[in-house]
Amino acid sequence: AQKVTQAQTEISVVEKEDVTLDCVYETRDTTYYLFWYKQPPSGELVFLIRRNSFDEQNEISGRYSWNFQKSTSSFNFTITASQVVDSAVYFCALSGYSGAGSYQLTFGKGTKLSVIP
Amino acid sequence: NAGVTQTPKFQVLKTGQSMTLQCAQDMNHNSMYWYRQDPGMGLRLIYYSASEGTTDKGEVPNGYNVSRLNKREFSLRLESAAPSQTSVYFCASSGTWGTSTDTQYFGPGTRLTVL
Numbered sequence: 001a002q003k004v005t006q007a008q009t010e011i012s013v014v015e016k017e018d019v020t021l022d023c024v025y026e027t028r029d030t031t032y033y034l035f036w037y038k039q040p041p042s043g044e045l046v047f048l049i050r051r052n053s054f055d056e057q058n059e060i061s062g063r064y065s066w067n068f069q070k071s072t073s074s075f076n077f078t079i080t081a082s083q084v085v086d087s088a089v090y091f092c093a094l095s096g097y098s099g100a101g102s103y104q105l106t107f108g109k110g111t112k113l114s115v116i117p
Numbered sequence: 118n119a120g121v122t123q124t125p126k127f128q129v130l131k132t133g134q135s136m137t138l139q140c141a142q143d144m145n146h147n148s149m150y151w152y153r154q155d156p157g158m159g160l161r162l163i164y165y166s167a168s169e170g171t172t173d174k175g176e177v178p179n180g181y182n183v184s185r186l187n188k189r190e191f192s193l194r195l196e197s198a199a200p201s202q203t204s205v206y207f208c209a210s211s212g213t214w215g216t217s218t219d220t221q222y223f224g225p226g227t228r229l230t231v232l
Contacts, residue, residue: 009157035220045160045207045223091159095219104175105150105221109159 002027004094006108013082014116021077021111023092029053032096034068034075035105040088051075082115089113118143121224123208129230130198138193138227140208148211149191150175150221151183153204160207166191198231205229 003026013019025034036048049059051068059066063080079086092108121142130136142149147168152160152175162175166185180202182194191210195202206227211219 033219037223043205043228044225045209047220047222050220104162104165105160107159107161109157 002029002094002096002106004092004106004108006090006092006111008111009109010112010114012114012116015084016081018078018080019082019113019115021079021090021092021113023075023077023108025073025075025092025094027073027094027096029096032094035093035095036066036075036077037091037093038088039091039110045091048077079113082113084115084117087113087115120144121208121210121222123206123224123227125227126225127228129232130195131232132199134198135194135196136198136229137195138206138208138229139190140192140224141190142208142210142222142224143189144210144212144222145188146210146212146222147188148219149185150209150211151181151191151193152207152209153177153202154207154226155204163193163206195229198229200231203229203231 005024032053034051038046038048056068065078067076089110089112091110093105095105124139150165151163154160161177163177163181164175164183166172169188172183184192208224209221211221
């Protein structure tokens with residue numbers, strides 16, 4: 001069975017601070033994908049990134065960066081110079097084979113980030 | 118493109134009433150999903166449809182039924198609503214079933230309250 005753990009339930013930072021959101025996963029699959037989604041206060045779920053299990057290169061997109069370490073089964077998300085608009089719940093998710101020819105997403109419980117002006 | 122749309126956005130039901138949540142996508146995706154989101158629980162999969170004409174149970178299917186009406190539309194029905202079904206319901210779709218490269222795109226959600 002797959003599992004995604006986001007140990008940080010809530011984080012508060014002051015604007016312009018850097019913040020890292022942790023994600024640890026468990027899977028027996030050799031091929032899998034990891035995702036991060038953002039859920040702002042308005043409630044929609046916004047796709048941020050997808051990373052496959054064979055690509056351990058870090059990725060940077062503006063103020064966002066992701067660190068994938070297969071050795072520790074972690075896929076952490078860092079926001080540099082945080083802004084109030086970054087306040088949201090962030091979900092890490094894992095896609096993998098779930099049997100009978102199907103794949104499913106397993107979500108962590110989310111980390112609520114509050115950026116204080 | 119509207120992406121994934123859901124109706125209604127809000128709904129209040131009394132225990133025992135029935136209703137259908139509607140979902141449609143215009144991205145020509147093969148696969149569609151229904152999730153529920155409860156405080157502190159993340160998203161849990163209720164049912165999914167790998168392709169038109171197929172549906173399968175997810176993690177929490179009890180009390181729900183689904184219909185994949187066509188490639189675009191996937192509905193979720195509560196036959197006899199219970200207070201435990203108070204939740205926010207999200208529909209999602211993704212491109213190609215059978216690979217782990219799917220990225221799921223989500224609708225805006227339906228906030229359902231059962232009294």
